[in-house]
Amino acid sequence: MGETVTAPASGNLYHLFESRFPADRTRRFLTLEDGPRQGVYYTYADIDAVSARFANVLVAMGVKPGDRVAVQVEKSAENVMLFLAVLRAGAVYLPLNTAYRRGEIAYFLEDAGPALVVCRPEDEAEMRELAAAAGVPQVATLGVAADGSLAEAGLEQPTTFATVPREKDDLAAILYTSGTTGRSKGAMMTHWNLGSNLLTLHDCWGFRPDDVLLHALPVFHTHGLFVGLGTVLLAGGSLLFLSRFDADAVLRLLPAATLMMGVPTFYTRLLAHPAFGRAQAATMRLFISGSAPLLADTHRAFQERTGHAILERYGMTEACMITSNPLEGDRIPGTVGFPLPGVELRVVGEDGAVLGPEETGVIEIRGPNLFKGYWNRPDKTAEEMRPDGFFITGDVGKVDARGYVHIVGRAKDLIISGGFNVYPKEVETVLDALPGVVESAVFGLPHPDLGEAVAAVVQKHPGQDGLTEAAVIAAVKAELAGFKVPKRVWFVPELPRNTMGKVQKALLRDTHRSTFAPPTPGSPAGA
Template identity: 55%
Template sequence: MLLPIPFFIFRNMNANLFALFESRFPADRSACCIETHDGLYYSWDDLDRATAKMANLLAALKLPEGARVAVQVEKSPEALFLYLATLRAGYIYLPLNTAYQEAEIDYFVGNAEPAVVVCSSANFGWVSKVAFRHGTKHVFTLDDDRSGSLLSRAAAQPDRFATVARGADELAAILYTSGTTGRSKGAMLTHGNLASNAKTLHAYWGWRSDDVLLHMLPIFHVHGLFVASHGALLAGAKMIWAPKLDMAQILKFLPRCTVMMGVPTYYVRMVQEPRFDDDTCRRMRLFVSGSAPLLMETFDAFRERTGHTILERYGMSETVMLVSNPYDAQDGERIGGTVGKALPGVSVRVVDGDGKPCAAGEIGNVEVRGPNVFKGYWRMPEKTQEEFTADGWFKTGDVGRFGGAIVSQAGERKVPDDYLTIVGRSKDLIISGGYNVYPKEIESFIDEMPGVAESAVIGVPHADFGEAVVAVVVGKPGASLDALSLIGGLKGRIANFKVPKRVHVVDELPRNTMGKVQKNVLRQQFGVL
């Protein structure tokens, strides 16, 4: 017979994400937690004391319950500590892209109404005006050289702090989506959302306490803040911390590392570097790529150069990670062009326009559910309801298929029926002459053509067809691409309605800070035939 659990045990449980990390700190708190690119070392005890000081500072401000702390600063260990301190103090963290300008910050601060805003000293003049205009009472500065008013004020605070108790369903962070169509939406992530995903990835990717993570990603985004940092923190593993992609630092630090996470651009640069080889990767056990599609050419070239197969995965601001190619070979192989299988505890389905399941190989809308799926959009109950089905599945807005085949220079390869391939975003769907055209499919054919480095396919208004297919193509160094020849090369390989009506050859594609091609920018540039 099961005995009831006493109430005082429930009362003493703390689902605060920081409490989970704290429980996994190594026994030796003097061990190195973060080593920076410029030779600084932060121990686990340093992390504990620094977050305690910052948490005490936030507590001393007497902020209201559920207060938001908005942060737009350059990457530094102290910026990570501020995130952890916000959790520890029981408040809600709101990271903001460092590329955002005044009009964008004005919207985010006005929408989220943070009680605290932290910015760089260089931006303090205009950020503080925006913040005070929207009723924010506290504005601090934090710079990547360990200076700023936040650290000055925190230095006087005690270095011990009892982590505030939080329930699994209480908010830990709000992440604003990129907002390529309409206003950005604030995805509300709970302590339980983030903890469940961190623990799942810890097990599925085989994190160990003796791992060393090369951390070169920004920390205002899911990939760098939640996937990479949470992985190391939960494992009690060391991080080597660099502000951004730098090949000299990769060549210097990677031989000491076991895990690296990056966007596709990182791996393209690594393959292009003559000094990068299998010896550089001698201790590595895992390379992860995400946030944007990885070209098959890069996937194959990296494996040929190093002997390592990049692990591709799929996630969103609203869900953190959903799907991953296997880490353990016993769970299956890593297949380029796919994002792999649903993570343990996560459900993924592909459905047609009527919500009916698609057969293997059929393209449809990707929907998900699980403990990692966000609570909803900040102050947008109608939008939240709209983005969930009646039976509780979140509509990702992505288009994909299970199974099917991947086409590459090596030929066509069948994909297992439990592997997901993302075809594109539903908003990028082109309807030409009544036919659905999925840009990713056409891009895969163009990218395999001689002299092509990469491509992006968009739909533009057309008087006869409603929309016409247009391709924007980047050539490889030294290649001379002819638009008419590219169009001719596609005819006979794909249906005529999929063949681009026009091809534009450019030097590079516009991308955001996470490497995603900005198709909204391309539509503005090439939206007229």
Template identity: 45%
Template sequence: MPNNLFHALQDAVKDSQQKRFVTSPSGLSLSYGDFFDLAARYATALQSHGIEKGDRVLAKTAKSIHSLALYVSCLQQGAIFIPVNPLCSEEEMSYLINDAAPAIVVLDPDSSVATDIATETIGPSGTLSKLASKSPPLTEHALSSSEDTAVILYTSGTTGRPKGVMISHRALMANGSALNQLWGFSQSDILLHTLPLFHVHGLFVAMHCAMFSAAEVIFLEKFSVSETIENLAIATVFMGVPTYYSRLLSRGDFTKDICSGMRLFTSGSAPMTEQTHHAFHGRTGHKILERYGMTEAGIISSNPLHGDRIPGSVGFALPGVQMRVSNEERECNPGEVGIVEVAGDHLFNGYWRKPKETAEVFRNDGFLVTGDVGVMDEDGRLRLKGRNTDLIISGGENIYPKEIELHLDDVECVVESAVIGISDDDLGERIVAVIVARGIFSEQKVKEVLENKVADFKFPKEFIIVEELPRNSMGKIQKSKLRDAYNEQAPYEGESRNR
């Protein structure tokens, strides 16, 4: 087995250099040979900046073939790639730069950031891209080991501050090769890629499955119902979040005929309702394959490619993954509800510069405590029941309420707040802020304060004004009561509500 991810990807495509790899609606089309040549030129450009093995490259860029090539160039260089959401706010970006301490920050040409660290831009008019176009391809390969960190992905924590999840070459190779075999990928596949590149789902699950099998990728810059319907007719595999599927189903021109060449639809990053699962099957004849994963562990379990795909179930542990359901004292029996715990080569290396937080999520026997509540049947099939954290998953994005609450509570007209997720047919969950107001509540004031502090997708869709927040005997806010109460209310009509 290759000793790092770059060598593994090179080996996988060594006999497919002339084969088409990736195409985009902009007209850019690259073979595998052309793509790795582009990545090698970016590696030379990074080297000219003094980037060495172990240095961190933070990229806040829109999804593009260039940003994908930058990722692979970091693998070749032995640098640690840190992709961040291009929608993150100035304050969020400042925190990420201070925490990650990158050697270079890469942005889109129309972006800027306040930092003393070297910055470059990427894309057709980008400064780093122009430098790469004039540079020879790097022929050297860093001698990264399988245990070295390849990528750091930032994920929000219950404290409100994101934590850097260090993901090794070992973990990415183990997960990628397992999924490639489990889902039956081959050179003849054409993956329709509409996911972002700053998540496990889009960067690792989708791209690694394609590259490990030398498959072709139709590379859309973002999910668009119209573009997706247009390209499904020539694709064989589609990966999405539940919101993508509900939006496809809302279109009358999304028909069974359009999906006639498809062999696989997968869904993850958020729970899918049984209604969506059944409606999609009824419309297209395809049963969506649901799987389960997290940033710290990659993909943990999956429904089978061949066999029953049961709505509400996330299937069986992947090959090489140990999975159990436990309570504080023991491993649960089949049918008992507990916390999902996992072990295997797919696990992360730890949280960047946070050894205490890392130790807190591992058992003494090396199992990672996922924080997800689940139940396993006698056959080993897992069903998730919820989360033992306040995490909100809206439109496939992970959002921790504390991050929003810290800013809401600073607003003059807010005494205190509780941010919760409410069931939503389109987004899975929509963000609702329950507010104890000081005087007259002003949604405009809140918008002004939050504008540059949180990304747009984290902004509450609804504000509910209450006299007090429910608390237990220890004074802790009982968010479960808020979720239960407001999930039963009528759909939101766009105005703040008093309760």
């Protein structure tokens, strides 16, 4: 403890981070634990120097305060430094999932109108083509080996940079999310949306300077980028940085860590590892889960195996973190805890009336963490905001008599697979365009590893015997990111519909609900 905290120089999120850096800047911030640079580490002094180099490059390339910088690169230390450099330059960070394909990227570039897009070196030719079509003036590259044009240009730049002052209400990032219909929407997050939430999480989760976070999450969404990195920066702590989750690597590193954040899939895979137990978790003070519902059975099994009760929380792109189970107190399986300090949460019925304890309805929220709105979509912003400033999350839930929040479903027909959001309409659009397909219905099914698996039922034209499950999956895989591709596809003569003609997805979901269920004891494998 005992670190001196200075007041931030402005509302810029980087200034907030910098005000909490340890006095000893030689302290380690990030150590690479896999990949071509395994063993390389960065200190707090390196944060300042490397992000300054990158900020100088951004300015030299014409990036101005308020400009968007789109980034689709693999997870690396330089990726983190680029994020911080964008903040320092006063620009707006736009992370893109590394699994996005050509058509998806084209839309994001056209919609956001970035001044610069940074991609993997191997994607440069295609990205330049997409950037030219979208009117993006600059393209740079950044690789996992600290290579690429951005890294090379950075070596020629000074290690100092005067961080651009920003107001708390200025944009810091745009993260694309979506509903169940139409194109993705860019959620605009301000410096204070993020900063206020991170300060709250820092306190609620008891972060300390000696904390070591095992970081195996991606850094293109809220969980890994803001929550994982931001809380550690505010604590002056350190990161053990894995490019992706690998159970063997996690087991190797856990004895050197004090915290881990993960999606439920991380915990199911650890439980499936025969070597995982109390010994590996002995140094840990906290396991945190989010981005998808954690099954109560997983929570209980993990506690029995390790003695640790996973802390489950609830968040979303538009608000970062909303609720959390307590650090001290009962972490109840199947709940996401209490609203965070400063966050207001209510449950409303179909008539908009606020419901009481144990009554189920749609969750609405309000607080300093709530986004500024959707980029260039005032219509969608107005549609999802109440006049009193509450945001309609689309999640169905209740608050129990003790004040714990329960998420019981989603009003929006969203699938969360392995912690990633999948929007059925986007997958259905690809399926419906396939030769021989009349119409499709995409939905999520319970999955022991992913939480939910994407599945599809397809109505095909008569005589289309060549349209097989394998062919359909291959076709979707060519168009969309892998996590959006259906794990199973079934064919039917007609899709079931109600009297209004709407496809009855609930019926399809119930029909195939046990598809991915593990076999019950005593039943034949695969039964």
